[in-house]
Amino acid sequence: MVLPNHGANPLHLYKQAGITPPEQIVDFSENVHPFGPPAFLAEQWPKMLERVGTYPDPQGEPFRTAAAKFHQVKVDQLAIGNGAAEIFTWLARRYRNQQVVLIEPAFSEYRQTLESENVQIRVIQLGPENGWKLTLEKLQPAIVGCTALYICNPQNPTGILLDLDTLKKIAQACLNQNCELVLDEAFIDFIGEQVSFMPFLQEFPNVIIVRSMTKMYAIPGLRLGYAVSQTETIDQLKQGAAHWNVNALSAAIGADCLKAASYRLKVIGAASAERQKMQQFFSRNHCRTTDSAANFLSFQLPDPYDSQAFFVELLKKGMVLRHTESFRGMDGKWFRIGMKSTENMEKLREAIAAWLEVN
Ligand SMILES: Cc1ncc(COP(=O)(O)O)c(C=O)c1O
Structure with a gap:
């Protein structure tokens, strides 16, 4: 079958x-959790109708500023996407005709988006024999000559979390090889911000973090995600996006979701x-x-x-x-x-x- x-x-x-x-x-x-979106959403819903009558902000405001504040980064370090899924299409375009390393098993959208841009994929295969763990020894030879490495942390489908020390070593190994590190933190909020790589972005200009609002806030139907990196990288990424790529409801609701501690x-x-x-x-x-x-x-x-x-x-x-x-x-x-x-x-x-x- x-x-x-x-x-x-x-x-x-x-x-x-x-x-x-x-x-x-x-x-x-x-993997969306079962509690439904934060309670404010039902309360504010009737007021949302007003937002439908005007074009949304082209940069995804007010969400962009709220997310920058939440992560304590500059606003121009963020690009807002129609779900993290959209950001993977921008990334694939960025790596068109280049070589990218994937850690398998992996979220299938990485491969699908990359293949559609004629990206050559190198695979680091993980397995149960070593607990599905990625090691620096496996990684170092694989990234030579590659434009980017994709890592999902915690990883989908295993849920295994790489610690920050290991991640810093990986980011440094990538930096030494002139390779970008795309770090998909779509599920990191289920552990907490203390394990996010966000505070180390200044140290590692080659890292692009991708985040999703879908899972933690139970809003898969709204489509809201974002990329965080250096301003120059973000400007380049966003160039591939459709104008008004984020709708006004998502941008407003997403900003309030971040307050729901x-x-x-x-x-x-x-x-x-x-x-x-x-x-x-x-x-x-x-x-x-x-x-x-x-x-x-x-x-x-x-x-x-x-x-x-x-x-x-x-x-x-x-x-x-x-x-x-x-x-x-x-x-x-x-x-x-x-x-x-x-x-x-x-x-x-x-x-x-x-x-x-x-x-
Ligand atoms: C690892 C991973 N990254 C990104 C996404 C995409 O998330 P979004 O709903 O924000 O497009 C998913 C969705 O399942 C996912 O599993």
Whole structure:
């Protein structure tokens, strides 16, 4: 069975798999948390209508200034995108016809955007034998002659977090090779700003950080992300963007989201508690897991050859996992799950336990 690559949009998956979707579906395949957007959004919604009648700010204000303040960087160090996904299209254009290093398994949009700009891709393959960990020894020879290296921290799909010391060594190795480091921090807010590379941008002018508002603020439908780097790099990146690329609602809502400090703490706490419960469950049931620090993790059944049948069985029960057919090095033998409500995580554990009992 050929399955679509993406998390989210589960009805496409049911259609392609030829399975009638049950009435209730829980989508563990996408990593947006289950609490919904911050409460202010529902309260302010009626007022949002006013914003629809005028063109948005071409630089994504007021969000750009709010994000610069949040990260304590200059406003002109930020470019705002229609989701982090848009920024990856600008980056691919920046590296057109060049060579870029990807760490696999990786978020599939890196490869898709780069290939569409004729970028040659070099791969550093990670695997379970060394805990899916990236080391400097593996990296150093791979970046020679490359224009950029993409790292996702914490990494999607494993959730593994690289510490700041290692990252600084990597950024320095890239600087020595005249190579840019694209650091995708789409999930870093689930751990906290203390692990972000943001404070080191001045020291490493070759680093471009990509951030997403989607996951932490549960606003995947709005599309809001940003890149942070040196002003010159940011100016070049933004040149490829459509005018008014960020809509007025996203720019206004995003600015207010950044004020929601207690909301963030609640989300971080819940995601971490659910992940730990899940890890303990898998460990008791002899399933391998990735050592995730994020709001998702990947796991493998005791017998990974059962993976497709298991996936289909859970689909029939209305539980959509992220299969890994398209994640190089996981090849369908692992699953990624995003942390959802306590109740839904419990239902998932029950369904997995029921499967393991008879298989
Ligand atoms: C690692 C990673 N980076 C970036 C993105 C894109 O995020 P956005 O919704 O802001 O486009 C995703 C979305 O799933 C992701 O998993």
